[in-house]
Amino acid sequence: MKNMPHDFGKSFVFTDAFLSSLLKDENAKHTNYIHSRILANLIFSRNPKLDAIAYSGVALESSRNYAIKPSSAERSLQMEASFVLKITKKYKYGMYDFQIIKNAEGIEFDGKFIW
Structure with a gap:
């Protein structure tokens, strides 16, 4: 400047x-x-x-x-997994307790998740 x-x-x-x-x-x-x-x-x-x-x-x-x-x-990003989470408690600093509701079974060749 x-x-x-x-x-x-x-x-x-x-x-x-x-x-x-x-x-x-x-x-x-x-x-x-x-x-x-x-x-x-x-x-x-x-x-x-x-x-x-x-x-x-x-x-x-x-x-x-x-x-x-x-x-x-x-x-650019390689996705390895996908989860559906239920947040059960929120803490300071971006920390959470959670429960896994659903977990993808895998990833297809084209990058789509298999549920």
């Missing part, structure tokens, strides 16, 4: 602050994370070679959130 014109630099900082405030919305779960979903879609549509973005989380201090394109996740 050292070599930017002053007005351009202010615009850059204000835009960054605005986007940061949207991504750090403590009530995001009540709006189904609409702001972060829209921003991720805009970023991905403008940068087709981008596979994922990471940003600071709000629910848990020092956590990271990731938005990954579905096609990139399918290509």
